[in-house]
Amino acid sequence: MDLHDLPKPQDLMNINLNKPPETGWMDNPAVFRDGTYSYPAAGKNLKRLGMPNPREWAPTDQDWKLPDNWQEIILKGMKERLEKYRSFRLFMDICVRCGACADKCHFFIGSGDPKNMPVLRAELIRSVYRNDFTLLGKMLGRFGGGRELTIDVLKEWFYYFFQCTECRRCSVFCPYGIDTAEVTMIGRELLNLVGLNINWVMEPVANCYRFGNHLGIPPHGLIDMWEFMADDIEDITGIKVNLPINKKGAEILFVTPSGDYFADPGTYTCMGYMMLFHELGLDYTWSTYASEGGNFGLFTSHEMIKRLNAKIYAEAKRLGVKWILGGECGHMWRVVHQYMETMNGPADFLEEPVSPITGTKFENAKQTKMVHITEFTSDLIKNGKLKLDPSRNDKVIATYHDSCNPARAAGLLEEPRYVIKNVVNNFYEMPENTIREQTFCCGGGAGLGNDENIEMRMRGAFPRASALNHVVAKHDVNRLLCMCAIDRATLTALTHYWAPDVMVGGIHELVANALIMNGEKDRTVDLRGEPLGDEEEDE
Amino acid sequence: MNALFSLVSALIAVVALVVVSWFGVEAIGLDSVFGVIIPYIALAIFVIGVVYRIVDWARVPVPFRIPTTCGQGKSLPWIKADNLDCPYNTWGVIGRMFLEVFLFRSLFRNSKAELREGPRVTYASAKWLWLFGILFHYSFLIIIVRHLRLFMEPIPSFVQTITSVDGFFQIMVPTFFITDILFLAAVTLLFLRRVTLPQLRYISLPADYFALFLILGIGISGVLMRNFFKVDLLGVKSLAMGLFTLHPVAPPGIHPIFYVHLFLVSVLIAYFPFSKLMHAGGVFLSPTRNMANVNRSERYVNPWNYPVKVHTYEEYEDDFREKMKEVGIPVDKE
Ligand code: HEM
Ligand code: SF4
Ligand code: SF4
Secondary structure (H helix, E strand, O other): OOHHHOOOHHHHOOOOOOOOOOOOHHHOOOOOOOOOOOOEOOHHHHHHHOOOOOOOOOOOOOOOOOOOOHHHHHHHHHHHHHOOOHHHHHHHHOOOOOOOOHHHOHHHHHHOOHHHOHHHHHHHHHHHHHHHHOHHHHHHHHHHOOOOOOHHHHHHHHHHHOOOOOOOHHHHHOOOOOOHHHHHHHHHHHHHHOOOOEHHHHHHHHHHHHHOOOOOOOHHHHHHHHHHHHHHHHHHHOOOOOOOEOOOOOOEEEEOOOHHHHOOOHHHHHHHHHHHHHHHOOOEEEOOOOOOOOOHHHHOOHHHHHHHHHHHHHHHHHHOOOEEEEOOOOHHHHHHHHHHHHHHOOOOOOOOOEOOOOOOEOHHHOOOOEEEHHHHHHHHHHOOOOOEOHHHHOOOEEEEEOOHHHHHHHOOOHHHHHHHHHHOOEEOOOOHHHOHHHOOOOOOOOOOOOOOOHHHHHHHHHHHHHHHHHHHHHHOOOEEEEOOHHHHHHHHHHHHHHOOOOEEEEHHHHHHHHEOOOOOOOOOEOOOOOEOOOOOOOO | OOHHHHHHHHHHHHHHHHHHHHHHHHOOOOHHHHHHHHHHHHHHHHHHHHHHHHHHHHHOOOOOOOOOOOOOOOOOOOOOOOOOOOOOOHHHHHHHHHHHHHHOHHHHOOEEEEEEOOOEEEEEEOOHHHHHHHHHHHHHHHHHHHHHHHHOOOOOHHHHHHHHHHOOOOOOOOOOOHHHHHHHHHHHHHHHHHHHOHHHHHHOOHHHHHHHHHHHHHHHHHHHHHHOOOOOHHHHHHHHHHHHOOOOOOOOOOOHHHHHHHHHHHHHHHHHHHOHHHHHHHHHHOOOOOOOOOOOOOOOOOOOOOOOOOOOHHHHHHHHHHHHHHOOOOOOOO
C-alpha cells in the first residue's frame, strides 16, 4: 500500500473514540485489512537465525501452518515467562481496568479500535492467563474473565502485538506503572515460538546477525557509503575529514544505527558526526562488524536482543578501545541503557568514559561505558569547546520530537534540547502533553515502519502530527528534529501525509551546519546542499 | 462478554450474598456461622492468601532494570535531574513510591484525548479518576481505622481522635460520618464512571463490577445498620472483641443487617488475594516504578542470564576477508 492510496486526513480520521463495537471484545476476532498489518517473515530469514517454523504464509490465509501442538508451545512459553519476568507476572495480575491508559496510545487515538487501548491489548493475553493460570479463572471461565487460547485469539495477538510500537507511553499514566510495551514484548516472544513474526523485523535481524547491520551491507559496501559522505563534506566545507575504520587502539568506538548510512535525512546526521569528530581531532573508529547501533532483537525476543547486542562489547574488546560513544537512535538506547550491560557485561576491559576534549567524567555511564552523543556534545558546548554559528541554521524553524525510548526508558530530555538551542536560533516546543515523558510515537517504531502497514502507521502518527501542526500554524515550524534513525525514516512519511511543509532531520546535522571548522572554506550551502542564506533562495 | 452481562451477573452475585446471609441468620439462625466461623475462615484466607501472593511475586526474578523514566535522568552535573520522576538513588525511589502510593501521582497526570475538526486532537485535563480514587481509598482507610474501636478496649486515642473529627459535622443523630458519605459517593462515582464512559464500559469484566458492588454493599449495609436499623452496638462490640481475643460468641438478638455487613466484608477479604484488589500489594513490586534509573552507572545482574549463539568477529571476517583486504580494511588473519 502506498501513501497516495490513503484517504485524505479528514476522511481517515472519521472515527469515534467513544463508540466501541456492539459485540464484546472477547468475541470480536481481528480482521486483517490491507494497510493495517505487516507482512510475515520470509522463511529464509528465520532459517538463517535458527528460529522455529520457517515457512511462507500470509495472515489473510485461513491456515497459518502452525505446528500441531502450537497451543501447548505457547502455554508452556507463557508459564516459563511468568516464572522469569516479575514484570509480566505482575502486569497480568494487578490491572484494575481503571482505563487511565486507554486513550494514551497513539494507535487508539488514531484508529478508535478499542483493542488498541493498552489495557485491552494486555487483556488479550491476560484473558488467557486467567483461564489457564489463575484459580478463579479456572473455576469461573468467562465469568472470571478467562478465555481459551483458540486460533482466533492467536491471530488477534499477532494483529495487535504488531500494532503496538512498544513506546511505553501507557506506562507513564498507569497508577501501577503497568507497561504494555513489556506485555507486547513477551507477547511477541510467544508468537515467535510458533513462527509468527513480521519480515520488517526479521529481515533486519537476520541481516544484522550476519553482516553486522540491518541493511545487510558488507564491509566493502560500508566503506563506499562512508567515503561518499566524506566526499560530500569536502564539497561543502573544503575539508577532507578523516575516516578511521576498524582501527585498533583507537580511544573510542563509535556506534550508530545503520539507517544513518544509507538514506536521507539520516545521512546528514551521519555527516554531522564525521565533521564533529574531525574538528575535535577525536581518536575514534567506526566498525564494520558492529556497524549497527539499532537492535531489532528488541522487537523479537530478549534472547535476540542479546544475540545481536553482543557485537558491540565484543568489537570494543577486539579493537582495544577505552569506551564507546553512541549515535542518535531511539530503540538502540533502550537496549544500551536497559539491557546491554546486564546481558553482555560486565565490560571490565573498558575504562570509565572521560571526554578527551573537556576531561569531563561521564559518571552516569561508568558501568556500561557507553555515552550518548548528546551527552558528549552538550558537554563540549557547555565547556565552550565548539565554535558555533547558529545563524547558519536560520532558515530552520525547529521543533523537537522526543523519541519514545530516550525519553521514557533513559530520561534523556535536556541534553538534546541544550544542544539544539545552541545550534539553532528558532526553536519552539510542541504542546506539553506531547513531548518529554509524554511524547507520542512516530507511529512506526518496533518494526512497524514498513510500507504495507502504512494506513495504521499514519493513524498512529496522527497525535504527533497534530501537535506538529499546532506549532506549524503558530510559529511556521519547518523542521521536525529527532534523535532516532527510525524516526528519521518514519517521520518523513508522517510529514509527507500530515504536514507536507515540514522537513525531518537529526540534531547533529544542525550541529555540523553551525560548526565553524578549522580551515573550512566559505560555506554557502548546508549539509543538504541547499543555500545557507535567504538571498540565493528567492529565484 | 458484553457490558450488560458483566454488570448483571456481578449484581446477581452480590444480591445473592446479601440474601444468603440475611436469611441464613433471620430464618435459619446461623448467627454463629456468619458471625464467627465465616469471618475466621475469611480472615485466614486473606492473611495466607496475601502473604502467598506477595511471596509468589517476590520469588519471580526481575531480570532487567526497566524503570519508566518520567523526568530528566541524572547525567551531567549541570543538568538538573528529577529524582522523583526519574530516581537516581534509593531516596528518589522511596519518594517516587510514596507519591504513587499516597497521592496516586501517575493517575494525577491523566488527560482525556478528544478528536476535533482539522483533524486534530486535544487533551483535556481529566482528574476525576484521581479524585474519586483518592476519596475512595482515604475514606476507606479512615473507615477501617474507625472500626478498630470495636475491637479494642480501651479505644486507642488516635482512633478516638479520628472518629470525633470524622463525626464533627453532626448531620443527623447519631453522628453521621463524613467519610461514610464520601465513601459511598466515591464508590458510586467510580461505578458511574464505569458504566457511562463507553471505553471503560467496554473493558469492564464481571470482576470489576463485582468488587464495586460488594464494596457498595458493605458501605450501604454499614450505614443502614448504624442509622436506620439501630443495631445493638454493645452486642456487636462483644462479638468483635470476642473474635479479636479468640473467645468468640455470637450474642443473640443482633439484627440480620449486621450479619449481612459482616458477611460481605468476609467475602471481600477472602476474595482479595485472588483478585485485582491485590494491586494494593503489587504496586510496591512494580519494576517500572520501584527501580532507580542508574542503568548505566551501576551493574545489574540477571539471575538467569544464559549464553546465546552469536555471530563472532572471526566468522564475520571469514565471510568477507578478501573483500575487506581489497578496500584496505585491516583484518585479524591475513
Ligand atoms: C498505589 C496505591 C494505589 C492506587 C494507585 C490505587 C488505585 C486504585 C484504582 C485506580 C482503583 C480502581 C477504581 C475503579 O474501579 O475504577 C482502585 C480500586 C480499589 N483499591 Fe486501590 N489503589 C492503591 C492502593 C490500594 C490499597 C493500599 C488498598 C487497600 C486495601 C486498595 C484497595 C482498593 C479497593 C478495595 C478498590 C475497589 C475495587 C474496585 O474498584 O475494583 N487500593 N484502586
Ligand atoms: S492504567 Fe494500568 S491499571 Fe488502569 S487500566 Fe491501564 S493498565 Fe490497567
Ligand atoms: S506501548 Fe505505546 S503503542 Fe504499545 S500499547 Fe502502550 S502506548 Fe500503545
